[in-house]
Amino acid sequence: MMSSAVEVVDLRVVRGGHEVLHGLNFLIPEGSIVGLLGPSGCGKTTLIRSIVGVQIVASGTVTVLGSPAGSPVLRDRVGYSTQDPAVYADLTVIENMRYFASVLRAPRADAERVIGEVGLTEQAGQVVSTLSGGQLSRASLAVALLGQPQLLVLDEPTVGLDPVLRNELWRLFHQLAEDGVTLIVSSHVMDEAARCQRLLLMRDGEFLFDDSPDALRAYTGLGDMEKAFVHLIEEKEAIQV
Amino acid sequence: MNPAITMATVRRILSQIRHDHRTLALIIFVPSVLMVLLYYVIDNQLVFDRWAPMLLGLFPFIAMFLVTSIATLRERTSGTLERLMTMPLGKLDLLLGYGIAFGLTALIQVGLVLTIAMTWLGLDLAGSVAVLTLAALLNALLGVALGLFASAFSRTEFQAVQMMPALVLPQLLLSGLLVPRDQMTTVLEWLSNVMPLSYAIEAMQKVTTSAAATAALWRDIAVIGGCVLLALVLAAATLRRRTA
Numbered sequence: 001m002m003s004s005a006v007e008v009v010d011l012r013v014v015r016g017g018h019e020v021l022h023g024l025n026f027l028i029p030e031g032s033i034v035g036l037l038g039p040s041g042c043g044k045t046t047l048i049r050s051i052v053g054v055q056i057v058a059s060g061t062v063t064v065l066g067s068p069a070g071s072p073v074l075r076d077r078v079g080y081s082t083q084d085p086a087v088y089a090d091l092t093v094i095e096n097m098r099y100f101a102s103v104l105r106a107p108r109a110d111a112e113r114v115i116g117e118v119g120l121t122e123q124a125g126q127v128v129s130t131l132s133g134g135q136l137s138r139a140s141l142a143v144a145l146l147g148q149p150q151l152l153v154l155d156e157p158t159v160g161l162d163p164v165l166r167n168e169l170w171r172l173f174h175q176l177a178e179d180g181v182t183l184i185v186s187s188h189v190m191d192e193a194a195r196c197q198r199l200l201l202m203r204d205g206e207f208l209f210d211d212s213p214d215a216l217r218a219y220t221g222l223g224d225m226e227k228a229f230v231h232l233i234e235e236k237e238a239i240q241v
Numbered sequence: 242m243n244p245a246i247t248m249a250t251v252r253r254i255l256s257q258i259r260h261d262h263r264t265l266a267l268i269i270f271v272p273s274v275l276m277v278l279l280y281y282v283i284d285n286q287l288v289f290d291r292w293a294p295m296l297l298g299l300f301p302f303i304a305m306f307l308v309t310s311i312a313t314l315r316e317r318t319s320g321t322l323e324r325l326m327t328m329p330l331g332k333l334d335l336l337l338g339y340g341i342a343f344g345l346t347a348l349i350q351v352g353l354v355l356t357i358a359m360t361w362l363g364l365d366l367a368g369s370v371a372v373l374t375l376a377a378l379l380n381a382l383l384g385v386a387l388g389l390f391a392s393a394f395s396r397t398e399f400q401a402v403q404m405m406p407a408l409v410l411p412q413l414l415l416s417g418l419l420v421p422r423d424q425m426t427t428v429l430e431w432l433s434n435v436m437p438l439s440y441a442i443e444a445m446q447k448v449t450t451s452a453a454a455t456a457a458l459w460r461d462i463a464v465i466g467g468c469v470l471l472a473l474v475l476a477a478a479t480l481r482r483r484t485a
Contacts, residue, residue: 056483082323088253088257099252103246104329
């Protein structure tokens, strides 16, 4: 039996006096790529922050690799990349990687490896504030790949990238999953859904759908992910009326 | 806490300062220029000898307060702090990292002002240079620690800069620099007694006027050291692994 990388039970989060996650339940098996999709403001980032253990939660439990989310034992086993690039703008790409690698106690050669993996080798000596938007988000993604994370939580890692780079990153994600790494990748671009093995479609702090992309196509009878998502929303609203 | 991570943090912060040439130049040269200016404005060696050491104590305090509060505010707003808080970095690694990195920067700053003051400006120091440097370094660390703490209460860089007059100027007015502390009204004197900067200024005055390092001087230095530790503990309390 496969053990689960992430186990969430009845997760509720309140932010600014409003409940933004309304009792979520799900399991993520090890070595899978899960796409967390939904419109901006649906609670994706809050859910991701809860899994990484930086979000104050109102109730429910989040268990990551067998320990409560945010436990000290998880700090070098979970790679996290925030939506807004979180790197030092006044350091070069390589200086950033070397610093985060030392904090993670990862081998020194890791800095060069992750820079290669996100395709920034030519920019390695460049100060981060001079990078383009796409390069900047790749630099931030590279930090999450340092060391040997068993779970990668990536909040919108492919925003603003050209299609070729996007393909390369997805190839990297699949390679990591084959090596046994679990990936949670959020996106608001529905065409990325087809690249995941499992989809969690979110809207207003609840899941609309939790299954594979094929199951979504079969259920809605629609090949296009965007249309399938709209179909699900309309169906749900019809039930509520 | 892990010494390797603390030292990596020190190196990272020093690299950040090194990349920013203008800030580095301002930190290191502005106090020296001001000291020279003071010398010619006062135009009286005896009066200058009284004022110079107090300013020597003040410069690193103000400079390090500003630099630290902006630098840590940036860590909070850019998301690098949240990222570090998900990693095996202890809060103390970060606080000591800032303390050591900016402490070293302050040593260069104080070293240059002191050299200029004692040679070109002919500053006559009764006490020991080592004790003066120690007190100036502690003042720098006090600035770092208070800056770390103050940055938790700022949301923007505008607010962080305004924390300087809010937290520093009242201490300066009450420190005995302008009016001797024993001539203040009771309430003000009492307030002055609980302000760390008062002890910093007093320590500087004592190093200048007396050759021997008296018990009172060591008491002042101990008080400043205690305030540094207290401010660091308060700053640590503002670093949260989980936020709303």
